[in-house]
Amino acid sequence: MKLLVDECxxxxxxxEFVGYEVKTVPQMGWAGVxxxxxxxxxxxxxxxxxxxxRNLSFQQNLLQFDNAVxxxxxKSNRLADLKPLVPDILDVLPTVVKGQATVVNERK
Incomplete structure (x- = not known):
């Protein structure tokens, strides 16, 4: 499974995604797109x-795209705030559906 991580x-x-092929938007030369x-x-x-x-699924018709989101x-997009989400991301990756957004949030 190939993953693309947004530039922000x-x-x-x-x-954090060992076993997956992962690139960032800037690595692909798509920064600012x-x-x-x-x-x-x-x-x-x-x-x-x-x-x-968080607005992506409201701004785009995800059904027209052949990838999952x-x-x-x-709390923020800082690495320290996002790293705790990794186990949940790894859990949902096998079940994500192309054309749909899956939300992964911090556990309270």
Whole structure:
């Protein structure tokens, strides 16, 4: 499974996904590309797009894209706040559905 991590997430976050092929938006040369075009580019090469953009599923018709989206909800997009979400992300990765957003949030 190939994962694409949004540019607003620290690139060090990619090291948490051992066994997956993971790239960041900047690594792909797509920094600054708007969400709709980004998802179009990503669907050709990636299975899952990981972002902290909570509005993505409201702004885009995800059904038209051939990849799944995971939206992370934490106190901030700092690495320290996102790392605790990794076990839950790894749990949902096998069940994500193309064309849909799955929300992973911090446990209270």
């Amino acid at each position: 997430i620290d690139r060090k976050f990619t090291k 708007k969400n709709g075009q980004l998802l179009t580019l990503a669907q050709a090469e990636f299975d899952v797009f990981i972002t902290v953009d 995971i939206v992370l909800q934490a």
